[in-house]
Amino acid sequence: MPVTIVLGSQWGDEGKGKIVDLLAENCEYVARYQGGANAGHTIRLPDGREFVLHLIPSGIFHPGVQCIIGNGVVIDPVALRDEIAMVEAAGVEVKGRLFISYNAHLIMPYHKQLDKASEARLSKSGDGKAVGTTGRGIGPAYEDKFARKGIRIVDLLDRPSFVEKLRQNISEKNELLSKFYDSTDFCDVEQIVRDYEVFDKEMDPYITDTALMLNKAIAQGSNILLEGAQAALLDIDFGTYPYVTSSSPTAGGACTGLGIPPTSVDSVIGVVKAYSTRVGNGPFPTELSDEIGERLRKAGREYGATTGRPRRCGWLDAVAVRYAVMINGISSVALTKLDVLSDLPEVKICTRYERITDGKVIENFTTNLKTLSSIRPIFETFDGWKKDELAGISDRHDLPKNVEKYLSAIERELGASLDIISLGAGRNETLSEKSSVVNL
Numbered sequence: 001m002p003v004t005i006v007l008g009s010q011w012g013d014e015g016k017g018k019i020v021d022l023l024a025e026n027c028e029y030v031a032r033y034q035g036g037a038n039a040g041h042t043i044r045l046p047d048g049r050e051f052v053l054h055l056i057p058s059g060i061f062h063p064g065v066q067c068i069i070g071n072g073v074v075i076d077p078v079a080l081r082d083e084i085a086m087v088e089a090a091g092v093e094v095k096g097r098l099f100i101s102y103n104a105h106l107i108m109p110y111h112k113q114l115d116k117a118s119e120a121r122l123s124k125s126g127d128g129k130a131v132g133t134t135g136r137g138i139g140p141a142y143e144d145k146f147a148r149k150g151i152r153i154v155d156l157l158d159r160p161s162f163v164e165k166l167r168q169n170i171s172e173k174n175e176l177l178s179k180f181y182d183s184t185d186f187c188d189v190e191q192i193v194r195d196y197e198v199f200d201k202e203m204d205p206y207i208t209d210t211a212l213m214l215n216k217a218i219a220q221g222s223n224i225l226l227e228g229a230q231a232a233l234l235d236i237d238f239g240t241y242p243y244v245t246s247s248s249p250t251a252g253g254a255c256t257g258l259g260i261p262p263t264s265v266d267s268v269i270g271v272v273k274a275y276s277t278r279v280g281n282g283p284f285p286t287e288l289s290d291e292i293g294e295r296l297r298k299a300g301r302e303y304g305a306t307t308g309r310p311r312r313c314g315w316l317d318a319v320a321v322r323y324a325v326m327i328n329g330i331s332s333v334a335l336t337k338l339d340v341l342s343d344l345p346e347v348k349i350c351t352r353y354e355r356i357t358d359g360k361v362i363e364n365f366t367t368n369l370k371t372l373s374s375i376r377p378i379f380e381t382f383d384g385w386k387k388d389e390l391a392g393i394s395d396r397h398d399l400p401k402n403v404e405k406y407l408s409a410i411e412r413e414l415g416a417s418l419d420i421i422s423l424g425a426g427r428n429e430t431l432s433e434k435s436s437v438v439n440l
């Protein structure tokens with residue numbers, strides 16, 4: 001299966017970085033298709049070093065892999081520069097291996113200002129209206145893209161037109177900041193032009209026509225991973241709107257975010273965490289606000305890789321993940337962080353919802369917030385297992401019976417097989433059911 005999408009099936013932070021890094025070993029290309037530096041993909045190398053990538057695809061630590069940032073990604077030059085420096089400092093070659101689409105839109109300083117100003121305003125208005133964004137300027141950058149005012153990398157090549165566009169944007173944004181948001185924090189056109197000219201020079205070696213590059217690679221039968229950021233339930237169309245990100249992490253986004261045809265995609269791997277987490281606001285039917293939720297947070301180190309915010313934790317919501325399986329055509333699941341559930345007396349999976357008012361059973365997920373606020377989860381409960389019982393296991397068939405019962409129930413509920421099971425952050429802490437998946 002040469003072209004494979006790997007995407008998040010919950011609210012993000014499923015451990016996609018580890019899975020992409022693992023699968024990348026047998027690939028020639030890894031391509032990011034949406035989002036920006038709001039993502040935080042954590043990778044632990046065999047020597048124990050850990051890295052958090054925000055923009056660079058998670059294949060960069062495999063020397064034979066070419067990494068692509070597609071047109072669908074919004075690029076923060078400052079974050080990208082820091083990240084390239086971090087990866088190079090780790091002794092990894094980036095030049096000649098990282099390729100960025102000239103059609104990708106740029107995050108400008110005013111996007112970050114507007115993101116923060118909008119969130120502050122929504123927070124002040126109360127009622128949990130703030131989205132709880134990462135503050136990385138993602139929403140405002142995509143707003144400009146779709147309003148056809150955005151600045152793309154290619155625009156940097158034509159200085160007079162770049163400056164003209166920037167002037168127009170900045171006068172509009174400064175007005176918005178002062179009149180609507182009561183801000184005194186304004187942007188200076190000349191400063192931005194100077195900064196982005198430096199960026200243009202630094203980035204020049206990486207910029208190319210990535211759609212052409214990828215389509216050629218597809219024609220040659222290369223093994224290609226398409227790496228999603230965020231996740232299905234944060235999708236602008238299919239997530240719990242408006243508590244979503246501003247891009248399309250779902251499978252369709254891979255095609256539009258890279259310029260490759262849907263017919264070229266061979267399979268979709270959904271990354272599913274063995275429990276649920278969510279960072280930011282919005283509905284979360286299986287959330288645990290008790291000591292078990294706290295325990296999951298501690299054991300799973302559930303703090304945002306980008307913002308450091310504590311993540312909300314809860315039991316696995318199979319209703320929500322079933323929906324992600326349907327929307328994305330997920331045939332194969334990579335289950336992560338199973339080890340985090342160890343040492344609990346019992347573990348639970350939400351298999352259905354129940355309407356609070358009349359007890360009506362709801363089988364299918366909905367993004368209708370009103371409905372989501374009037375349901376409660378129906379759980380199936382399983383006996384727990386001890387962490388020691390997982391030690392040294394390299395084959396799913398050797399897992400303790402209680403673990404296997406939990407895994408079989410997930411497969412039954414999702415209608416997809418668990419082909420990869422992750423028991424820790426390291427590459428070697430992984431069981432793969434079908435070697436064909438890992439070997440692509």
Ligand code: IMP
Pocket residue numbers: 011012013038039040131132133134135136137138139229230234243244245246279280281
């Ligand atoms: P934004 O993408 O920064 O606009 O944030 C919108 C929503 O998506 C917020 O709830 C964020 O917490 C969430 N979000 C964005 N990126 C990630 C991620 O990489 N993992 C988990 N949640 C994310």
